[in-house]
Amino acid sequence: MIGSFLQDALIYLATAAIFVPIARKLGLGSILGYLLGGILIGPFFLGFVGEEGKDIMQFAEFGVVMMLFLAGLELEPATVWRLRKFILGAGAVQMAGTTLACFALFLVLGFGWQASVAFGLAASMSSSAIIMQVFREKGLSKTLASRSALAVSLFQDISVIPILALLPLMAAAAAVRPPDAPATLIDGLPGWAQTLLLLVVANAIVFAGRFVFVPFLRFIARVRLRELFTAAALLIVTGMAYLMIRIGFSPALGAFLAGVVLAGSEFRHQLESDIEPFKGVLLGLFFIAVGASINFSLIVANPLLVMGLVVGILVIKAVVTGATGRLFGLSFDQNVLFTVVLSQIGEFAFVLFAFIGQLRLLPEGTIDILMGVTATSMIFPPILILAAERLLLPYFGTRESVAPREPDAIESGPSGVIIAGFGHFGSTIGRFLRANGVAATILDNDSDRVDVLRKMGFTVFYGDATRLDILKSAGADEAKMLIAAIDSPEINRDLIERVRKEFPNLEIMVRARSREDAYELLDAGMENIYREALDTSIRLGVDVLIKLGFRKYSAVRAGQNFLKYDEAALRTLAAQRHDQEAYIYTTREQIELQEQLLAVDRDKLPNIHDHAWDQKREE
């Protein structure tokens, strides 16, 4: 027994370990890596997992339960309220539109109305995992497109709950249950009674959250054992799922509600970080299992049908989403991104299709095809984004580069300074330089911001600053200096690497997010490193000293000395860091780093005394 379990675990974990990194390297994202890995080990190709894939699927569905618990946790009331216009407005419009259009598509294809509604609802789902990943990897997380897309997917996530509750009402036949499953409470109840019971249960969970979960977690937290808290978190999720199965509802629903209830509690972040790894692994397992369970013989038998459906659904969703974006005032560029990321069919569709299959709303063969369609559609967002960036936006959107202006008679000449990234860091630099008559050339990838900056008379190049052609058109060949001020440290490092290779004469001034980031940059051989929080923290510290009664000048000098000392310490410790073998950055090491710093501080803290000005004399 344990032997076969270990064998399965080996296959799945190895699949994840091999395919996810490959997929990430190819820019396809982790979900596709899991799916492709699953497809490859599935019965159709290598056959490592066969029919038992279905068993794993049930286990892996627990990953979906956890995902919903986390989705619930993320519904912090304040966030939801802030995004209410987009969640309720754009979310509802986009989802209703896609559901209706897909419903119509299936009616035309000759399915019954129940089947068509079920299909429409499932197909309207988009993957928030893909959305978040695409935007993060592109460094566009703060754009309006990203926020809007997440709001819409949030609405979809919330909708899963009523959908899961509604679907049984439409099922012609009662759901077939595996023969060994325990009998449930709602067996034999009429549809209206089931719905009523659901409402009662949902309210009970909200009630339980306030008066049972939170006091329970407080009790556990007082024990101060981290693993116990993790166990308690898992207990809540498992317990909710089991309870819901016994009653006869979706376990995902229970977990989601529990998450929503706990979102407002003080344990939100702790729960998130404790459940996250379990969710990640199980969700990966879920996607592998989905990949393995895709019936390829059906797809290969009907390639035109599958591709036709994929393209058809993508087009339908793109048209509806694009119209929604327009309706809600997204600019063209932002709308293109918004449309592309939302046009795929998301992971919740797997859950819904599986459920629809159980309810016999659609025949098994159709479900297999639709699973294949869903998986295939997920391949498209990264490709489409790339296509949009390269082919569509340069011609129709905010222009990637401004046309080179004719040299004016009173040409002041280019300043030779390029700022990559005009977020809160880069923009301050840009304003300061401009106030002193230095007109820097700006590179940014937020089209809305680019528009504003151009209106304000800045020379702005729109696009991904790590791209060679954009750097060239921004004048990197002749420029003196590049200020690397991109929000994401990873993208910033990519930029530096590229610039040093392609434009070796360009001096680079670089923003570092943190001390660790600065270490990486020092390792990369960078000289001009500016930690973004350092000066501000010291300035605040100086003001604290002043408020404590220090003379202002003494406090300011102490701050100046500390800054100088800390810059020196950074370089010393960066060198020492390599003495520790196999340095892997973890939270623990961050704490060790702090400890090391504090120890050095104690030994060598710069004196805030100025010998010549002190009264002490060594007479």
Added chain:
Amino acid sequence: MKKVLILFAHPRFENSLTNRALVAEVEAIAGVTLHDLYEAYPDFNVDVEREQALLAEHDVLVWHFPLYMYSAPALLKQWIDAVLEYGWAHGSQGNALSGKTALVALTAGGSRDVYTPAGHNRHSLGEFLTPFEQTALLCKMRYLPPFAVHGTYLLTEDERSEYVAAYRRLLGLLTRDDQNFHGAEAYDYLNDWLDAGQDGV
């Protein structure tokens, strides 16, 4: 060869014609180090250890500045206050500068004759520079009369060139081991001593 350290303090160097001409290429003279204080310490945070190490490497100290309100610009005073520590530069144990030479080289808008008892400023330049003189003596250094460029606003190009040449010559003399500026203390200005041909070269 003696080594000369010019402690140059000018908060608006980029706008000063005369001082730019004076310090241009002084470092081409062997043994001369130009230390631009406003460039080194824009935050007024003078690095005492670094400055003391620099002083230890040199034999002659030239405080070079434009005369502001009868004294040096603030950063040079900051430098003097912070670097010339008791127990290092002065006091019974403070012998780090003992035997070295110090002097002031300055530019002033006013002409030489306003720095007389009968003139507008009522005191001689030497009187205004007493704190520098006494500081040098306190630190057991020899203090030479000032080298001054007067009336900078009215200088012709030729006059400016003459001053520049004189300053270079002075710096060259300061680096010589065989030059002890014999009798220089008797003059109000080092310029006069140079003109009188007392250098014996």
